[in-house]
Amino acid sequence: MNDQDQTSLLVSNLHKEFKLPHERKNTLKEWILHFHHPTYEYLHVLKDINFEVKKGEFFGIVGRNGSGKSTLLKIISGIYQPTHGTVEVNGTLTPFIELGIGFNPELTGRENVFLNGAIMGLTRRETLAKYQEIVNFAELEKFMDQKLKNYSSGMQVRLAFSIAIQAHNDILLIDEVLAVGDANFQRKCFDIFEDIKEQGKTVIFVTHDMHSVQRFCDRGLVLENGNIKLVGTPTEVANAYQEINLTASSKEEKKVSKRLQKTDVRVKIVEYNKKAQKLRFEIAYKNQDRKKVYVGFSIVKDGTTIGELNSVGKENSNPSGRLEYILDTTQLNPGYYEIAAGLIGFENRQLLKATEEWAKFNVLGYDESRGAAMNLPDNWIVK
Amino acid sequence: MKLSIIFRPANRSLIRELVTSDFKLRYQNSILGYFWSLLRPLFLFGVLYVVFTKVIRVGEAVPYYPAYLLLGLVLWTFFIEATLSGMNAITGRGDLIRKVSIPKYIIVLSTNISALVNFTFNMMIVFIFMILSDVPFRWTILAAPLFIIELVVLTLALSYLLSALFVKFRDFSHIWDVVLQVLFYAVPILYTLTFPPKWIAQIISINPLTQIFQDVRALMITPEVLTTQELFGSQLGRIIPMLIIVIISVVAVWYFRRSSHNFAEEL
Numbered sequence: 001m002n003d004q005d006q007t008s009l010l011v012s013n014l015h016k017e018f019k020l021p022h023e024r025k026n027t028l029k030e031w032i033l034h035f036h037h038p039t040y041e042y043l044h045v046l047k048d049i050n051f052e053v054k055k056g057e058f059f060g061i062v063g064r065n066g067s068g069k070s071t072l073l074k075i076i077s078g079i080y081q082p083t084h085g086t087v088e089v090n091g092t093l094t095p096f097i098e099l100g101i102g103f104n105p106e107l108t109g110r111e112n113v114f115l116n117g118a119i120m121g122l123t124r125r126e127t128l129a130k131y132q133e134i135v136n137f138a139e140l141e142k143f144m145d146q147k148l149k150n151y152s153s154g155m156q157v158r159l160a161f162s163i164a165i166q167a168h169n170d171i172l173l174i175d176e177v178l179a180v181g182d183a184n185f186q187r188k189c190f191d192i193f194e195d196i197k198e199q200g201k202t203v204i205f206v207t208h209d210m211h212s213v214q215r216f217c218d219r220g221l222v223l224e225n226g227n228i229k230l231v232g233t234p235t236e237v238a239n240a241y242q243e244i245n246l247t248a249s250s251k252e253e254k255k256v257s258k259r260l261q262k263t264d265v266r267v268k269i270v271e272y273n274k275k276a277q278k279l280r281f282e283i284a285y286k287n288q289d290r291k292k293v294y295v296g297f298s299i300v301k302d303g304t305t306i307g308e309l310n311s312v313g314k315e316n317s318n319p320s321g322r323l324e325y326i327l328d329t330t331q332l333n334p335g336y337y338e339i340a341a342g343l344i345g346f347e348n349r350q351l352l353k354a355t356e357e358w359a360k361f362n363v364l365g366y367d368e369s370r371g372a373a374m375n376l377p378d379n380w381i382v383k
Numbered sequence: 384m385k386l387s388i389i390f391r392p393a394n395r396s397l398i399r400e401l402v403t404s405d406f407k408l409r410y411q412n413s414i415l416g417y418f419w420s421l422l423r424p425l426f427l428f429g430v431l432y433v434v435f436t437k438v439i440r441v442g443e444a445v446p447y448y449p450a451y452l453l454l455g456l457v458l459w460t461f462f463i464e465a466t467l468s469g470m471n472a473i474t475g476r477g478d479l480i481r482k483v484s485i486p487k488y489i490i491v492l493s494t495n496i497s498a499l500v501n502f503t504f505n506m507m508i509v510f511i512f513m514i515l516s517d518v519p520f521r522w523t524i525l526a527a528p529l530f531i532i533e534l535v536v537l538t539l540a541l542s543y544l545l546s547a548l549f550v551k552f553r554d555f556s557h558i559w560d561v562v563l564q565v566l567f568y569a570v571p572i573l574y575t576l577t578f579p580p581k582w583i584a585q586i587i588s589i590n591p592l593t594q595i596f597q598d599v600r601a602l603m604i605t606p607e608v609l610t611t612q613e614l615f616g617s618q619l620g621r622i623i624p625m626l627i628i629v630i631i632s633v634v635a636v637w638y639f640r641r642s643s644h645n646f647a648e649e650l
Contacts, residue, residue, distance in 0.1 A: 018648070026552065026554075027552055027554035028552040028555065077483075077484050078484035079481065079483065079484045080647055081644045081645070101478070101483050102478070104404065106408055106411065107407060107408070111404060111407065115400045115401075115404050117396075118399070118400035119400075119479065119483055119485060120483075121397075122393065122396070123392040123393050123395075124399065125392075127396075
């Protein structure tokens with residue numbers, strides 16, 4: 001086999017520009033009545049994208065919302081045409097970017113399997129041969145003759161996913177399907193991904209979830225504002241993605257620095273020394289009522305509070321105040337964290353005000369052996 | 384576009400699923416669904432029949448006028464159903480086109496096939512009616528499908544053209560409504576070509592629909608139907624309308640292929 005055969009997907013010099021008219025002319029009448037030259041705005045969504053996916057690779061594409069990854073996926077799958085550049089696909093490509101396309105609530109589950117299968121590019125004979133497998137995987141044996149509108153959303157997703165994985169093509173495009181379904185079904189999906197990976201199929205996988213990038217991908221790329229920031233190993237990808245998130249969230253913080261109200265509290269990051277792994281943040285408050293107050297903060301990861309501390313013992317009745325705290329981030333695993341703060345009345349222990357904006361920070365790095373928030377030391381003793 | 388692409392198994396299955404699901408959705412809530420769909424055209428036929436045989440005696444110009452009228456209405460029903468559903472094919476399937484790369488022409492084609500299936504059912508009723516009204520059987524009936532094919536080519540070409548135009552200009556549905564209304568009277572559906580003065584009849588006969596309708600009727604019902612060829616006294620009466628269909632088809636294919644790349648972005 002020569003090099004040519006090894007390439008599954010080759011994207012070269014790809015640009016995509018959307019031409020947005022300032023006033024959209026949707027009717028012939030408008031075209032005839034307003035014959036002056038229309039003005040356009042050009043939106044350069046993808047800029048000079050170059051990458052190659054090898055045969056059998058599990059390739060991740062990550063990027064924040066609006067970074068152009070959906071557009072890239074649509075161009076790869078042939079839904080959009082590139083403005084410049086080429087996309088070369090070696091083999092057949094599963095052309096879908098979403099599950100359950102064409103599902104009709106008025107048709108039965110069975111009818112939808114055949115309709116959706118045909119849209120995915122399966123022949124009727126192929127769908128017929130795989131029908132039982134689809135039904136079994138979706139665990140919907142008893143419901144196939146019911147109309148789809150009577151299905152729960154979870155059941156619909158299960159059915160859609162079960163059909164999609166049967167569309168056996170050389171290259172699979174998967175776009176964040178994992179965000180749906182219950183834990184049990186998600187585990188099954190992951191098993192399927194392991195299978196697909198073992199079968200040596202080429203998979204292009206678009207996601208926000210760095211854990212799945214680490215778990216499945218061989219390589220990946222990070223998109224930022226339509227540019228490729230990096231093409232590299234999963235760890236490099238995960239780090240680059242976190243860096244983008246960090247700079248983006250600090251930009252957002254600058255935007256919202258408003259003046260404090262009568263009774264208000266605000267939290268902001270003062271300094272993050274990544275080398276020393278020390279995060280210094282500040283809680284500022286205003287207390288017009290002149291009652292005794294103290295402050296408190298919570299550190300949150302993935303919606304779960306992982307630590308709380310208040311300043312009881314340092315309460316006072318000043319009209320305003322500022323406190324700083326230095327957090328040792330070696331206690332934390334890599335990931336995305338938020339800090340919420342509150343102003344609390346000393347007499348009745350009542351929360352007077354909570355911060356509207358939370359401070360955000362990222363602990364960089366990636367470590368396969370660690371999960372959740374607490375950084376457990378490697379104190380294994382092998383016996 | 385190679386014609387063989389349409390007949391690839393995956394594309395055939397796609398057409399089949401689109402057509403069958405369309406039928407299931409249309410007639411699912413009643414076994415009599417199809418017969419309900421006949422109610423409107425049959426009622427129209429009844430009204431026109433009474434008006435044109437009892438009130439204004441247009442019907443006396445040709446033998447078997449009721450069969451002539453019914454066949455005309457059935458052909459016309461196919462024409463409007465095919466072009467209207469064809470025009471809406473792309474915009475109506477925006478959910479598909481934005482999310483999956485499937486051949487767009489198949490979506491338009493499937494709407495016309497649906498209309499053709501309905502047309503086939505309706506033709507059964509025409510046959511029954513012809514037997515009941517003692518229309519003599521002639522072997523020329525076997526040639527009628529040739530002109531039906533011509534009609535299908537015309538509706539397909541118009542469907543491709545209209546569906547692409549409709550993506551860009553959303554007022555095309557109103558325009559096409561008006562055109563259909565004019566055509567209903569500009570094509571001899573209710574009357575015969577012997578009725579208007581000859582020069583008007585000749586103008587009417589340039590329209591491919593007139594040529595097709597008259598040829599099909601002459602082959603199926605009675606040779607006394609005045610065809611466009613007889614009206615012009617030469618094959619020109621067929622060649623001109625067919626040429627118009629060829630021109631529409633070429634324009635339609637060119638325009639549809641040119642604009643279909645951008646459907647996903649414009650929808």
